[in-house]
Amino acid sequence: MPIYNAPTKDLQFVLHDLLKVSEQDIAGYEDLDRDFTGAVLEEAGKVATAVLHPLNVVGDKEGCVLENGVVRTPKGFKAAFEQMKEGGWTAMDCDPEYGGQGLPYVMNSAAMEPFVSANMAFNMYQGLTHGAYSAIHAHGTDEQKQKFLPKMVSCEWTGTMNLTEPHCGTDLGLMRTKAAPQADGSYKITGQKIFISAGDHDLADNIIHLVLAKIEGGPEGIKGVSLFIVPKIIVNDDGSLGDRNAVSVGSIEEKMGIHGNSTCVMNYDGATGYLLGTEHKGMRAMFTMMNEARIGVGLQGYAQAESAYQNAVAYANDRLQGRAVTGAENPDGPADPLIVHPDIRRNLMDQKSFVEGARAFTFWGANLIDRAHRNGDKDADGLISLLTPVIKGFQTDKGFEYAVAAQQVYGGHGYIEEWGMSQYARDARIAMIYEGANGVQALDLVGRKLAQDGGKHVMAFFEMIKTFIKENEGNEALKADFLDPLKAASKDLQAAGMYFMQNGMKNPNHALAGSYDFMHMMGHVCFGLMWAKMAKAAMEALEGGASDTAFYETKIATGRYYMARQLPATTMHLARINTGADTVMALDAANF
Amino acid sequence: MPIYNAPTKDLQFVLHDLLKVSEQDIAGYEDLDRDFTGAVLEEAGKVATAVLHPLNVVGDKEGCVLENGVVRTPKGFKAAFEQMKEGGWTAMDCDPEYGGQGLPYVMNSAAMEPFVSANMAFNMYQGLTHGAYSAIHAHGTDEQKQKFLPKMVSCEWTGTMNLTEPHCGTDLGLMRTKAAPQADGSYKITGQKIFISAGDHDLADNIIHLVLAKIEGGPEGIKGVSLFIVPKIIVNDDGSLGDRNAVSVGSIEEKMGIHGNSTCVMNYDGATGYLLGTEHKGMRAMFTMMNEARIGVGLQGYAQAESAYQNAVAYANDRLQGRAVTGAENPDGPADPLIVHPDIRRNLMDQKSFVEGARAFTFWGANLIDRAHRNGDKDADGLISLLTPVIKGFQTDKGFEYAVAAQQVYGGHGYIEEWGMSQYARDARIAMIYEGANGVQALDLVGRKLAQDGGKHVMAFFEMIKTFIKENEGNEALKADFLDPLKAASKDLQAAGMYFMQNGMKNPNHALAGSYDFMHMMGHVCFGLMWAKMAKAAMEALEGGASDTAFYETKIATGRYYMARQLPATTMHLARINTGADTVMALDAANF
Structure with a gap:
């Protein structure tokens, strides 16, 4: 049976030592003092461990069953969902006007992480509802909001997103689902949608589907797509x-x-639907859900790696196998624990430095969203728009990679379902695919976001890193281990951007052939920035006389690992990018 | 339903254009002319596609069932196994004295690939038997050989390897299974073994288990382990x-x-067993099976990637989604096929250049084994001993990575079991674990093989690359695209080896913390060598007026991709290795 314990101390570190949330001038942040967030996270962690985590394996084994047209969720899911509703966990950052608690998004993200780590499949019922809530909140009429939001905030009703059809996912302009206008202002929706997460279940009294469809007689392709509440x-x-x-x-x-x-x-067979937002502007409305969902998926990526990591550490400490090459460390036992072996540590440090970097990057991104939404900060909005594909694409690729790496620590037992490590890998795999496959994230980043607003946001990104390095270059403790590698990695990333500028104009394939590498490269640079900031924060805490010295020293050591062992990946990505599209596009399709 | 077609043309290319097997002075190779190998491979491909491939999904869905102490294999497995036996496919490279066909190992490898690609789980029944055959053949008495081998060659009886116990896998010195000597010279074996592939089934009349156990009163630990036929x-x-x-x-x-x-x-409950080889020297005997098995597992790694790749290419050509950024390529259709998009090509080229590189490296390794066994060539034996962990570790890591990458081409459909792409990833995953988890392969490579025979074999390896580059440096067509990158990558690898030498003496952790990176780095250098040799062979074929110009030109273009886009990984691995063990070993076990 796998274990899971919420990393409350680290969640608090990111909120307070790194982001210093209670000192930020954002409406609602004034309440986020250490005691308050600590109490909330402590409680979230308890629910995650006691209620959701035991159901993770149950959900995997039982799955969902369709009987007589109704979907039955695994045993225990309904009772747990009731507990989540009663605890108010579904409504944290929702609008108080509709029954929400109005907490900042950053707080919601921090409280969500343990739920996602403990049981990703379960948490999706609430997650999808939140996305649908956001779309209605942003684009609905007052009447629609009054009608649907209170029940969705409380999760008495849940929500879904209906985009994909059998023949189209990424290219939604090809969609065939139709909406026929009715005399009363409603529409009849007809068509088939696939891959609808939480599409039906027995956890709620009603399900509010948000469905993309084409109004008859509207423009061709993506410009004729509208969004409906069904x-x-x-x-x-x-x-x-x-x-x-x-x-x-x-x-x-x-x-x-x-x-x-x-x-x-x-299947929608002339179902009654209500237009959400403007007709033919459905994609815009859907993107309200998708951007939020993409950051949520980025969180799923590392949250699965966190769970897998916790188990890998426990196993590495428990399993006795072989002797340390530098001399027995458990001389009275028949062998030393796995954790003495350098390659096991290399693996665990990869996982640890990724998960903690991802946590910081995700909450830092959530902070940008709060700044954009609550303070109307356009620069913050532009920056998070630029970084959303990185949070989604990089963190889910790596999240899966490290869930697999954690499984590897178990040797043969990792392959046996009973031990639970296979599930982390299998569950984490979807995050690379849904809400826009990671190749599409890379395309979004390089093909759209880099040039957005005349390249203003990517320039601000580099400026931010430069400023951070400049402000701290007198800090000898940071310089060699953190600032110098960050500078080098950032320089690599800029060189890649320069390559795209110089060559992508002539032939856009030269940029797009390097898009995936660029996304990963940018992920490393962002993580490098986070680790430099975290190391600085940890050093300051130690200087300030923090009592938990082991925690802060571990943080600095983990950061040193990331900078030394992970950041050099940028050189490889740059080398690949600099070879352009020639070798990538060389073959005729028939010769693959 | 996934597809599979044996890549006969490429199998032939590796045997004849690259390895020129029929020109090699090795006993048995004189028969390996193009027509003969072509006929064998053509037939193997037919059996793989028609008989084994359709059972792949069946095996995944049905699994094996234990009923009343007897294991039932999935529907159709027994009939297919009969066909394999009747076709003589189980006996290709076995000793004619026991009913084998006596073909070289390289021919066996080439014929095996399609079987493994088509149905890895099925082929393991035969694969394990072959391993047990080899151990008995190498270490058995004449009586044992006469008694067991003929039926194992024909697969009327199958074989297994019993190493792992619940509390030990890598560290077999901890094993508890006991062997009690009997008056008649046999032993009573008592203990429990786990993870026994093909441990029981309904495909054969008898199963010959090879079991590691400790003879009572023998030396402690690994020095008291003996091998038994049970x-x-x-x-x-x-x-x-x-x-x-x-x-x-x-x-x-x-x-x-x-x-x-x-x-x-x-479970062995006083089972009758017969000592195989010398008492207390069981590990040596077992390694006869394991080294062969490790190369077989390296083949499994890329063979799964090959199958997944074939399907990904078909899907990328079939699925219409979006438009090429340089202008519509399918203007009469609603959208262009996925394969027009640069990032899809980047992904497919990664897969293709890996699979073809791995095929070449594996058969090249099989050729070394033939040279060692049939010609008694000690240098070939030393070289393949050095490279076995690379074939196993690098190829299975990458094989899984690219099976996952192929799954990614399918978007959401890749995650749905019905499409079959999940199975390739799930099946390929085991190859990273069994026959020594890949971390153990890296340890074997850096901790043992580099220094074997005074470092003679690794020096010969570098010398071989140097000689190849020198011999061809006048070849302008090869120089910039192939020889220069190979030289750079080889230099990186040598620098890593130098780092280990200079720092590993003081503290072996400095070497072992870089072992995994070194294994991957060496894999890239080996593949780089293969691609340079393949490009040369393809150029010669074109100069010689080969009619299939598209095939050879594709080969060269694929090689250019590998050299440009994959080989730069060595710089990253070297940078990691050069940071030593300090950041890897920094944390106390309690602080993970």
């Missing part, structure tokens, strides 16, 4: 539940992982 | 089957993949 059960004007809508589950997909979440084929 | 059913002196031995299946493990192969917990 409730599973029609909601009467008085808020009571009315008739069953013409929405049904075609089947449940058998997946590699996240078996606890029902991934449905949804 | 038949499932006792074989009478006249060769007929006698009583059931005291061997039973405890359970079948539920695994992440290779469901078609029965992975058993085996």
Whole structure:
């Protein structure tokens, strides 16, 4: 049986030592003092460990079952979902006008992490609802908001996102689902959607589907796509539940992982839908959900690696195998624990330095979102827009890689389902795919975000790193181990950007052939910045007389590892990028 | 339903254009002309596609079932196994004295690849038998050989390897299985073994288990381990089957993949066993099986990637999504096929250049084994001993990585079991673990093989590369694209070796902390050498007027991709290695 304990101390470190949230001039942040966030995170951690984590294996084994048109979730999910609702965990950062607690997004992210680590498939029911909530909140009429949001905030009703169809996922302009306008202002929605997470289940009284469809007679392609609210059960004007809508589950997909979440084929057969936002502007409205969802998926990536890492550490300390090459460390035992071996440590340090870097980067990003939304800060908005594909793409690639690495620590036992390590890898795998496959994230980053607003945000990004290095260059403790590698990595990234500028104009393939490498490179530079900032914060805490010296010293040592062992990857990515598109595009399609 | 077609043309290319097998002065190679090998491989490909491939998904879905102490394999496995036996595919490189065909190992490897690609789990029944055959052939008495080998060559009886116990895998000195000497010279074996692939099944009349155990009163630890032949059913002196031995299946493990192969917990309760080889020298005898098995596992790694790649290419050509950034390539269709997009090509070229490099490296290694065994060439033996952990460790890491990459081409469909891409990833995952987890391969390489025979073999390895570069430096077509990158990568590898020499003496952790990076680095250098040799061979074929110009030109272009896009990884690995053990070993175990 795998273990999971919320890393409350590290969550607090990121919020307070790194981000110093309570000192930030953002509405709502004044409440985020150490005691308050500590109490919330402590409680979230307890729920994660006691309620959600034991159901993780259950969800994987049982999966969801479609019986007589109704989806049944695994045993225990319903009771746990009730506990989440009662505890108010579904409503943390939602608008108080609709029953939410109005907490900042950064606080929501920190509290969510333990839930996602403990049971990713379970947490998706709430996560999708939150995305649908955000879209309605941003684009709905007052009437729509009053009608749907309070029940979605409380998760009495859950939500979904319906984009993909059998023949199109990324290229939604090809979609075939139709919306026929009705005399009463509603629409009849007809078509099939696939891969609908939480598409149906027995956890809520109603499910509010957000569905992309084309209004008949509208523009061709992506410009004719609109977004609709399609409730599973029609909601009467008085808020009571009315008739069953013409929405049904075609089947449940058998997946590699996240078996606890029902991934449905949804059939809309003239279902009643209500336009959300402006007609033919459905993609814009959908992106409100997608950007938030992408950061959430980036969190899933490292949250699975965190769980897997905790188990790998426990196993490495427990399993006796071989002797330390420098002399027995457990001389009274039959062998030393795995953790004495340098290559096991190399593996564990890779995992640890990734997870902690990702946590910092994700919350730092959430802080930018708060700054953008609560303070109307356009620069913060531009920066998080630039970095969203990096948070999603880099962190889910690496999250999967390190879930696999954690599995490897177990040797043969890692391959046996009973030990639970396979599930972390199988569950983490989806995060690289959904909400835009990572290749699409790389395309978004290089093909769109770099040049956004005349390249203003990427220039601000480099300026931010330069400023940080300049401000701290007198700090000898930081210089060699942190600032110098960060400078070198940032220089590599700039050189890659320069290559794209100089060559991408002539032939855009020269830029796009390097997009994936660039996304990873930028991830490393962002993590390098985070680690330099975290090391600085930890040094300051130690200088300030912090009592938990082992924690802060470990933080600095882990950062040193990342800078020494991970950051050199930028040289490789740059070398690849600099070879351009010639070898990538050389073959005729027939010769693959 | 996934596809699979044997890459016969490329198998032939490696045997004849690259290795020029029929020109080599090795006994048995004189028969390996193009027509003969072509006919064999053509037939192997047919069997793989028609018989084994359709059972791959069946095996994954059904798995093996333990009923009343007997393991039942998935539907169709038994009939297919009969076909393999009848076709003589189980006996290709076995000793003619025991019914084998006596073909070289390189030919066996080439014919095996399609079987492994088509159905890895199925092929393991035969693969394990071959390993057990080799151990008995090398270490058995004449009587043992006469008694067991003919039936194992024909696969009427299959074989297994029993090493791992619940509390020990890598560190076999801890094993508890006991062997009690009997008056008649046999032993009573008592203990439990786990992870026994093909441990029981319904494909054969008998199963010959090779079991490591400690003879009572022998030396402590690994020096007291002996190897025993323990038949499932006792074989009478006249060769007929006698009583059931005291061997039973405890359970079948539920695994992440290779469901078609029965992975058993085996219980030995005073089972009759016969010493194989010398007492207390069981590890030496077992290594006869393990070295062969490790090369076979390296083949599994890329063979799964090959299958996954074939499907990814088909999907990328079929799936219409988006438009080429340089202008529509399928203007009459609703969208262009995925394969027009640079990042999809980057992904497919990664896969293709890996698989073809791995095929060349594996057969080149098999050729060294033939040279060692058939010509008694000690240098070839030393070189393949050095490279075995690289073939196993690098190729299985990358094989899994690219099976995952192929899955990624499918987007959401890659995560759905129905499409079959998940199985390739799940099946490929085991190859990184069994026959010595890849961290153990790295330890073997850096901790043992580099220094073997005074470092003679690694020096010969570098000399071989240097000589190749020198011999071809006048070849302008090779120089910039192939020889220069090979030279640079080889220099990086030498620098890493130098770092180990200079620092590993003081503190062996400085070497072992870099062992995994070194293994990957050496893999890249070996692949770089293969690609340079293949490019040269392809250029010569074109100059010689070969008619299939597209094939040879594609080969050269694929090689250029590898050299440009993959070989730069050596710089990153060197940078990591050069940071030594300090950051790796910095933390106390309690602070992870």
